[in-house]
Amino acid sequence: MGQPFEPPSGSDGIESVELKSALEDRYLAYALSTIMHRALPDARDGLKPVHRRILFAMRLLKLDPTSAFKKCARIVGDVIGKYHPHGDTAAYDALVRMAQDFAQRYPLVDGQGNFGNIDGDNAAAQRYTEARMTEVARLLLEGLDDDSVDFRPNYDGQEEEPVVLPAAFPNLLANGSQGIAVGMATSIPPHNAAELCDAALYLITHPEATSAQLLTFVKGPDFPTGGILIDSADSITEAYRTGRGGFRVRARWTKEDLGRGTWTIVVTEIPYGVQKARLIEKLAELLQERKLPLLADVRDESAEDVRIVLEPRARNVDPVILMESLFRLTELEARISLNMNVLVGGLVPRVIGLAEALREWLDHRRVVLQRRSRHRLGQIDRRLEILGGLLIVYLDLDEVIRIIREEDEPKTALMKRFELTEVQANAILDTRLRALRKLEEMELKREFDALTKEKQGIEDLLGSDKLQWADITKQIRTVKKTFGPDTKIGARRTTLENPPDTAGIDFTSAMVEREPITVIVSAKGWIRALKGHVADLSGVAFKGDDSLKIAFPSETTAKLLVLASNGKVFTLEAAKLPGGRGFGDPIRLMVDFDDGTEIVAALPYQPGTKLLVAASDGRGFIAPADALVANTRKGKGIIGLDEPATAALLVPAQGDHVAVCSADRLLLVFPLAEMPELVRGKGVRLQRCRQTTLTDACVFTLAEGLPWRETGGEARLASASVLEKWMGHRSDAGTLMTRSFPKFERFGK
Structure with a gap:
């Protein structure tokens, strides 16, 4: 390392500055400039x-x-x-x-x-x-x-x-503001001026009122483009109390009957800040990608007003489900953020709530009133001084005229003779001859009396807080009348409504076109979806030395449950699976698999059904399918495992008996009633597997027989009389398969 740099002596006024401190100083100056003079509004005038x-x-x-x-x-x-x-x-x-x-x-x-x-x-x-x-x-x-x-x-x-x-108008909240500074930002949506005036009037009479109390008057944002606010009262209250939050705004729509059972949906108002052309473009793009199966066409028939026509795929489509699916996928529903970060007193950036924002405006209006009153008082005093001098003229006009005609310094002589100020003397000298009529004297006296009375009123105003707030109240009421709810510009445009109850609606199926598919999972964990229900999979190609592991028919609207060897169940949406033209994608790209885990089972999710989950050591339980659905990429841990056991089976549990088979071809059949139903856990022993592992299981109805397949793929059925030899109880070791199952491969049809 060399010696630290030293500036040469006599460097002609060049000063050496450390780079770090120079950057800090300059960036701080830039940040302050952006905050104070560009990005954040003043709380007083907005x-x-x-x-x-x-x-x-x-x-x-x-x-x-x-x-x-x-x-x-x-x-x-x-x-x-x-x-x-x-x-x-x-x-x-x-x-x-x-x-x-x-x-x-x-x-x-x-x-x-x-x-x-x-x-x-x-x-x-x-x-x-x-x-x-x-x-x-x-x-x-x-x-x-x-x-x-x-x-x-x-x-x-x-x-x-x-x-x-x-700022005689509550502009900060009425028009809102958007801005990004350095290290901070502001986002204030517009509000209704009449409601703000009502809240301000209440705040004048109740100075300790909270933001929650003021929400009795301020219902929420009032956007120039209208729309429907669907937030709960609690979330709105919290947002205005803290000055931070957000609002969900939806487009306004109506169902328009066209006769003979046909109808369309007409959108007349879109969320604030959304560009209509971009919205239409997004709708058309989703239509082209077949992600809106309930929608047939979209047309923009707007002129001066917004009119977007949405045509359903069929007349039996539920308009509420159609619109809810559009709200989820497009900007027909938007989130407007609230971050009331403003310059308080024009100097300090701070996040404030509704009550403080209105209080800042009211305090500013009071300061303005006081300053205007003092300014007017100064004007009155100057005018009264002049009027006092002019009225003296009328007491002895002849003497004034004589002084003006005869004296070399009339101003000085007038001031000395009548004890006038310089201002009064100048006013007398500037008076026109025509103003010396008797009528003018009466006018001056009336003006003098009126100004004296006005002066007294202003002095009383400046000396009384009550009178000042009464004057501000009068001003605010005038503003409210100008922008009241009965005026064209003042009527509230954004309404508050509760969204429809959609708890029972499966939006996955509503937003995806229902088509049959065949799901293919390879031995190395690659997954894809072939179009249609393909029975013969002999022509399906795999990458390298990969091969077929699991295949089953499903639909694009279905969810798939995938069991991993570590006991976790992952959920995939069939609509998002890659197509069957290539080799598919590794499941690891879709969910968060732990290292060393493999896929051991996969099947379509059917709400309300039950599934048998089992591990290689012979333990397992019955689980409701609804409890296995995972909403995140991390999956859901279902079955507890003791080393070296791994998860082995995930099969439907429909029937009254269970058949289990171990690796050494020991078969056991026992009643389903002997198994517990759990949401998660290790379960109970299904079959005693001391030196072997559990390889297959099936839940079936004994009266219908046990379905199984031979090595060649031919389907077989073992009746109740045949199975009598293998009937037993849960946790038995089972009996060796004999001539009744000559070429057994697996259970199922």
Whole structure:
């Protein structure tokens, strides 16, 4: 290793900085900038700096809701030139989103031209579109000239911009916000403004109210695209209490009868944030891949409103099952996250709940009220001072006129003669001759009295918390009336409903087209599914020296139970098995097999049935098939094993007797009633296997006989009279197979 680096002396002002500390300092500065000035909204006005600067620039351009539109290029130019030193694309994209009624619950910009659509198409270029502010934006800016908020210098110090807007509208929750900062993010869905106003009014009268209590008024998110909220009340309450959670939103649909028993489903509202074109594309893709067997066709008949037509495969399809299968596979159901991470006081990023979010807004409104009141008080005092001087003029007009005509310094003489301030003297000197009528004196007295009364009212307001909250209550009620539930923009669009009960529906079969298959498992653990029920498997090819181990008929909608030698049962979906054109795939890729384990048995799962599970040492038990289904790749441990025993058998348990056979051809038949039914465990001894192992077992009905196969594959049946010699009790050793089973290979048909 060499010596540590030392900078040369006299390095002309070059400073050596450790790389680690330099990176830390610079990344911290970048992170703080992203958090404070880009990604997180202010809790008070619910705006990020770019949105605040756009609205402020539009206000300076006098783009009020009633004024004429101006080109967006002009607005964007002012924003990036004066306040937001970033690219015009960033500013224009923010402006476009503020105008989209499918993205903003209460748009802040009234756009004219192509501002994009719900399909995901982009807006036209800024030189083609025009904009002005909406009533919501006007409310956010109301009182900006009355010293209601602080201003700060812009990036080059040539202009000033507001630190926060007065925000007479609960914008943070009403319009929501999305943003990704460094190490933190925010995701606030839109809400109904009238409900927020009701909750705020309750919070004013009950300052200690909790988020759970405020949910009496705020039912949940209210998305501009509507939809149905299907979360439980408990999960909604917890999400708003902590400020973190999520909401499941579904598309709104109706069944439309076409006559003669035919019908279609019409989707009229899709979840918030989902692009309609992408949704249709996904539906068409699933149709093509035959993953939607209940659906025949999908059509987009949307014009101004959303209208997606879903055509069922047959008229006897249950529309609820069809839609539930679509909700599981497509964006017709979406999860909207809630992470109310905002800048509290404009400085501290923190996750807050519903109550604290509303309290931040109310406290800000109180500060705005106080600052506006003090500003107005200053204006009144200045006006009263001037009026006091003007009224003195009317007491001795002739003397005032004489002083003005004859004195070299009339202002000084007036101030000395009538004991006036400089402001009053200037006001007198600026008075026009026509204002010296008697009528004007009466007007001045009336104005003086009115301003004196208003001043007293403002001083009373500033001295009383009760009066301040009463004034804020009045303001909020006005906002609620403007955006009330009986108005077009204020009516709730997202409804809360409980999803249909689907506990008894098998969605695996509903979402897969039912077709017959033959499942093939090789000796080395490769699995595949041949189309149809193939009886002759002599032509099936295997890889290398691999060979056939297990084969059985099934359907694409079935689940398969696979028993491994370590006693675990794994569950596979037949629809996900590879096709029969190749050699298949190793089962190890589908489930988590332990090293050294092998597949010993596989069969289709049939709900409600029972299965016989046994180990090579002759122990086993009857298990309900439902208890063997595993929902994860790790499988489910079913049978306990003592070394060196391994799991050996998994066969259906339908009948009244059990036949077991050991490796040395000892056969035992005993009543099924002697076996216990367990969910898991070691079980009981089926056959005494001291020097041998259990190789096969079968549960059958004695009256029908015991089915078995010869080495050549020919099916045989042993009647009750033939089996009398081998009848016994569980745990017996059994009797050697004689001429009754000359070429026995295995049990079963």
